[in-house]
Amino acid sequence: MQLAPVGLGSGGTSNLNGFPQGGVNQREALGGMLEDGIASIDGLKSNELSQLKRGLHVDFSDAKLMELLKSNSLDIASTQLLFNIGNGIVGNIFERKDGDVPHAQRAAYMLRKILQVIELRFSNQAEGMKNQNNLFKAREEKYQSRMNALESLAVGTTEENEVVTGWVQQLKFTLQLEQNKFEEKKKLEDQDFSQLKKEKVRNEIEISALKQELEMVKRMHGGQVLQLELQANESKAEYEKKIQELERHLANARKQVKDLEAFSESRYFNWKNKEHAYQSFLNSQHRAIQKLRAGMRSIKNEVVKTKGSYMEEFKYFGTKLKGLAEAAENYHKVLAENRKLYNEVQDLKGNIRVYCRIRPFLPGQSKKHSTVEFVGDDGDLIVSNPLKPGKESRKHFKFNKVFDQATSQEEVFIDTQPLIRSVLDGYNVCIFAYGQTGSGKTYTMSGPNLSSNSDWGVNYRALHDLFHISQSRKSSIVYEVGVQMVEIYNEQVRDLLSSTDPQKRYPFS
Ligand SMILES: Nc1ncnc2c1ncn2[C@@H]1O[C@H](COP(=O)(O)OP(=O)(O)OP(=O)(O)O)[C@@H](O)[C@H]1O
Numbered sequence: 001m002q003l004a005p006v007g008l009g010s011g012g013t014s015n016l017n018g019f020p021q022g023g024v025n026q027r028e029a030l031g032g033m034l035e036d037g038i039a040s041i042d043g044l045k046s047n048e049l050s051q052l053k054r055g056l057h058v059d060f061s062d063a064k065l066m067e068l069l070k071s072n073s074l075d076i077a078s079t080q081l082l083f084n085i086g087n088g089i090v091g092n093i094f095e096r097k098d099g100d101v102p103h104a105q106r107a108a109y110m111l112r113k114i115l116q117v118i119e120l121r122f123s124n125q126a127e128g129m130k131n132q133n134n135l136f137k138a139r140e141e142k143y144q145s146r147m148n149a150l151e152s153l154a155v156g157t158t159e160e161n162e163v164v165t166g167w168v169q170q171l172k173f174t175l176q177l178e179q180n181k182f183e184e185k186k187k188l189e190d191q192d193f194s195q196l197k198k199e200k201v202r203n204e205i206e207i208s209a210l211k212q213e214l215e216m217v218k219r220m221h222g223g224q225v226l227q228l229e230l231q232a233n234e235s236k237a238e239y240e241k242k243i244q245e246l247e248r249h250l251a252n253a254r255k256q257v258k259d260l261e262a263f264s265e266s267r268y269f270n271w272k273n274k275e276h277a278y279q280s281f282l283n284s285q286h287r288a289i290q291k292l293r294a295g296m297r298s299i300k301n302e303v304v305k306t307k308g309s310y311m312e313e314f315k316y317f318g319t320k321l322k323g324l325a326e327a328a329e330n331y332h333k334v335l336a337e338n339r340k341l342y343n344e345v346q347d348l349k350g351n352i353r354v355y356c357r358i359r360p361f362l363p364g365q366s367k368k369h370s371t372v373e374f375v376g377d378d379g380d381l382i383v384s385n386p387l388k389p390g391k392e393s394r395k396h397f398k399f400n401k402v403f404d405q406a407t408s409q410e411e412v413f414i415d416t417q418p419l420i421r422s423v424l425d426g427y428n429v430c431i432f433a434y435g436q437t438g439s440g441k442t443y444t445m446s447g448p449n450l451s452s453n454s455d456w457g458v459n460y461r462a463l464h465d466l467f468h469i470s471q472s473r474k475s476s477i478v479y480e481v482g483v484q485m486v487e488i489y490n491e492q493v494r495d496l497l498s499s500t501d502p503q504k505r506y507p508f509s
Contacts, residue, residue, distance in 0.1 A: 043067025052084045060092040065106045082114045339425045353400040359440040360405035413461040420462045
């Protein structure tokens with residue numbers, strides 16, 4: 001009898017790994033939850049996928065969600081990756097505060113799809129575990145029946161018994177090994193299963209929390225949408241109003257632009273005309289400037305020539321001026337000499353001169369009663385009075401000169417003028433009038449009428465002459481003039497120009 005070792009044959013329906021052939025491998029059934037080898041997911045870039053695997057944040061746009069909804073790659077993605085995607089979508093909804101309801105709806109649909117995949121995975125895992133338990137039980141029963149058959153065979157011949165005992169020992173050993181391996185695997189799978197159960201509970205909690213959040217977001221977004229719609233309606237009405245206003249402004253602006261265009265066109269023509277005028281004016285100015293330049297050049301030449309001739313003339317005048325300065329110096333010497341001679345002549349004529357002026361009869365006086373008998377040219381005067389006795393009836397007087405009744409004021413002054421001019425050469429001169437009351441002293445010295453130059457007396461004529469001469473000599477001599485006026489009455493001398501004391505008496509201090 002040929003016995004093949006149990007479990008070592010190749011035609012059995014089960015292998016020693018303890019997993020049914022052609023069935024769902026438990027690790028595969030876990031959907032790569034423990035390790036994730038997926039390389040790509042439709043709608044996600046490779047860097048976004050690697051970020052999601054590491055649990056980092058990724059932005060889920062509308063386009064990305066659409067791609068993910070269409071994609072089949074979620075079915076082969078790990079559960080952890082699916083959770084990360086779910087978390088990312090929920091986080092993205094919270095980040096978007098714009099109340100985009102279609103986006104929230106798509107996100108909710110996506111989350112539902114992820115939940116379905118996870119739930120399907122858990123149900124598959126539970127089914128696989130159940131099948132495996134059944135297989136293990138059937139296999140145990142099978143091994144038990146074989147053991148029984150072998151034990152009954154052991155009751156045969158010794159040789160056969162020995163062989164069989166050997167087989168049994170080997171079989172037991174193999175069975176023990178298989179049992180140990182199975183125990184270990186079962187232990188591991190139990191651990192995995194309990195871990196999965198825990199994770200399922202955790203995930204269910206997380207999913208319910210996500211659902212609540214989603215509901216809350218939906219409610220919040222509903223409110224926001226309503227508010228936004230209200231705002232949108234208000235804004236629309238406002239914008240329509242603004243648009244109407246803007247259209248009105250635009251119409252006004254267009255009208256203004258047209259007006260401005262017309263105005264600027266007329267201004268343009270005006271400016272064009274002005275430009276022509278200015279251009280012709282500029283041309284004429286340019287021609288005039290050319291002429292002026294030519295004139296200026298000739299004037300320059302002339303100026304240069306004139307300058308030359310001026311220089312020569314200056315030289316000439318310089319020499320002449322020198323001569324004149326010398327002449328002026330000589331003139332001063334001559335003048336001084338003349339003055340000296342002049343004053344000597346005055347001295348020779350006599351330092352004290354006595355003139356006599358005969359007053360004409362006043363209106364109403366009889367001309368028959370005149371006592372003047374003779375008036376000589378050399379100063380002789382004979383006065384006769386028949387009423388007086390002897391020599392007293394006829395008297396002869398001798399003066400430097402006698403002015404008769406017809407002598408004018410000017411003639412009287414001309415005789416005294418040289419003497420008065422000696423004052424300007426440093427000589428003292430004194431003129432005084434003497435005579436009885438009404439004899440004509442004031443008439444001779446001051447004059448009867450000051451408004452008429454011809455009536456001016458000696459005083460006014462003398463001052464006028466002195467000021468005139470001092471003015472003509474001002475380039476060479478500066479004269480200082482002082483005036484003093486006194487009254488002598490009853491042997492008392494009184495200062496008539498005193499501003500402080502009108503009764504001031506001589507001697508003045
Ligand atoms: N030469 C003259 N020609 C014309 N009239 C004259 C002449 N001299 C004097 N008279 C006149 O005689 C009058 C008296 O003259 P005047 O007042 O000059 O005298 P008097 O000497 O100054 O007198 P008194 O001493 O009283 O002041 C005046 O009316 C004056 O006009």
